[in-house]
Amino acid sequence: MTLIADVSLRRILDSRGNGTVEAEVTTDNGGFGRAAAPSGASTGEYEAIELEPSEAIAKARELAVPRLVGEVFAGDQRGVDQALHGADSTDDFSKIGANSAVAISMAAAKAGADTQGIPLYQHLGGAFRGRNFPVPLGNVVGGGEHAADATHIQEFLAAPVGAPSVADAVFANAAVHQEVHDILTERGIAAGKGDEGAWAPSVDDAEAFDIVAEATERVEDEFGFEVRMGLDVAGAELYDNEDGVYSYGDRTRDTAEQIDYIADLVDEYDLVYVEDPLDENDYEAFADLTNQVGEETLICGDDLFVTNTDRLAEGIEQGAANSILIKPNQIGTLTDAFDAIELAVENGYAPVVSHRSGETEDATIAHLAVATDAPFIKTGAVGGERTAKLNELIRIEDNA
Numbered sequence: 001m002t003l004i005a006d007v008s009l010r011r012i013l014d015s016r017g018n019g020t021v022e023a024e025v026t027t028d029n030g031g032f033g034r035a036a037a038p039s040g041a042s043t044g045e046y047e048a049i050e051l052e053p054s055e056a057i058a059k060a061r062e063l064a065v066p067r068l069v070g071e072v073f074a075g076d077q078r079g080v081d082q083a084l085h086g087a088d089s090t091d092d093f094s095k096i097g098a099n100s101a102v103a104i105s106m107a108a109a110k111a112g113a114d115t116q117g118i119p120l121y122q123h124l125g126g127a128f129r130g131r132n133f134p135v136p137l138g139n140v141v142g143g144g145e146h147a148a149d150a151t152h153i154q155e156f157l158a159a160p161v162g163a164p165s166v167a168d169a170v171f172a173n174a175a176v177h178q179e180v181h182d183i184l185t186e187r188g189i190a191a192g193k194g195d196e197g198a199w200a201p202s203v204d205d206a207e208a209f210d211i212v213a214e215a216t217e218r219v220e221d222e223f224g225f226e227v228r229m230g231l232d233v234a235g236a237e238l239y240d241n242e243d244g245v246y247s248y249g250d251r252t253r254d255t256a257e258q259i260d261y262i263a264d265l266v267d268e269y270d271l272v273y274v275e276d277p278l279d280e281n282d283y284e285a286f287a288d289l290t291n292q293v294g295e296e297t298l299i300c301g302d303d304l305f306v307t308n309t310d311r312l313a314e315g316i317e318q319g320a321a322n323s324i325l326i327k328p329n330q331i332g333t334l335t336d337a338f339d340a341i342e343l344a345v346e347n348g349y350a351p352v353v354s355h356r357s358g359e360t361e362d363a364t365i366a367h368l369a370v371a372t373d374a375p376f377i378k379t380g381a382v383g384g385e386r387t388a389k390l391n392e393l394i395r396i397e398d399n400a
């Protein structure tokens with residue numbers, strides 16, 4: 001049986017050098033799963049609460065572990081996640097920490113899969129899962145909260161929508177990342193990397209568009225399939241609540257100007273994906289933009305929806321977007337993430353499964369994306385904690 005026999009928790013390192021929570025779940029028949037919580041830097045105001053890792057671990061040991069061990073089956077994901085909610089008793093995991101919750105939730109799923117001797121995507125997706133693989137969105141240039149003195153827009157993404165396979169797409173994104181470096185070198189611009197491994201040059205956003213457009217064109221020619229461009233604007237980080245404007249260094253844009261600016265960018269650069277173009281509280285402005293360009297591109301809510309079905313339902317009601325970013329740690333459990341995906345798909349919203357800027361080698365999101373037939377996954381282009389997910393996708397494609 002998959003009855004949970006033990007849950008152990010420890011503090012491990014994440015990619016930014018901060019501590020995070022790792023969970024290990026074992027079952028009474030020897031099943032084992034290990035998972036770790038990621039962590040955001042440009043976090044949404046309405047995300048579930050991440051506690052300091054040692055505190056999250058202490059609270060989860062006290063409140064959650066007794067409700068799981070000998071009580072719940074690891075193969076019963078809703079049962080596991082209900083026990084976590086019951087142990088926490090708040091609506092934002094502020095008692096045991098969303099970091100403990102998500103690590104336990106994902107580790108239990110892996111233990112459930114292990115017990116059955118099947119891969120995680122198969123356990124989560126079941127026999128009737130779709131047959132598609134997600135297109136990886138690769139962050140190749142970035143700034144915002146992820147790098148100082150770089151672009152105002154947080155992420156310039158390569159989107160190899162024409163790739164015949166996941167493996168081709170992954171290598172195309174890595175090639176765009178390399179081409180960006182070559183172009184920067186040709187232009188005499190030095191650049192380090194931001195939190196997600198994207199180049200973080202000290203250039204204005206207009207030059208970043210120019211560089212990424214050229215890099216994607218070169219890779220399109222080399223690989224022979226379509227490579228488009230996407231963005232994570234992280235609009236809430238640019239928005240000044242007091243003045244009601246979006247701040248790009250010396251230049252500001254009011255909401256109407258921001259909508260026009262993004263609509264123009266969609267046309268000019270043929271953007272396939274635009275995440276958080278506007279502030280996380282402005283459903284109305286999101287709806288205006290989606291009305292204008294929603295036929296041509298995905299308008300995705302990250303900080304807007306925070307993987308939360310209540311916020312997504314409000315967005316659906318208002319026509320605020322046509323896509324939702326899915327980050328399990330924003331909501332605390334895999335069940336909540338699945339429910340958000342289900343609601344999204346029922347309403348024609350594309351679910352895009354995503355990493356966080358602070359990551360570990362945990363590759364659960366690769367399985368989640370395949371299990372749920374998500375059309376896109378956002379998980380960087382290079383760097384060990386990013387390639388952990390990308391290489392897992394390649395392995396899944398090989399074996400599925």
Ligand SMILES: C=C(OP(=O)(O)O)C(=O)O
Pocket residue numbers: 039040041042043044232234302354355356357358
């Ligand atoms: C991945 C992102 O960054 P963070 O994890 O810092 O929220 C994002 O904003 O989509």
Ligand SMILES: [Mg+2]
Pocket residue numbers: 232234275276302303
């Ligand atoms: Mg985002």
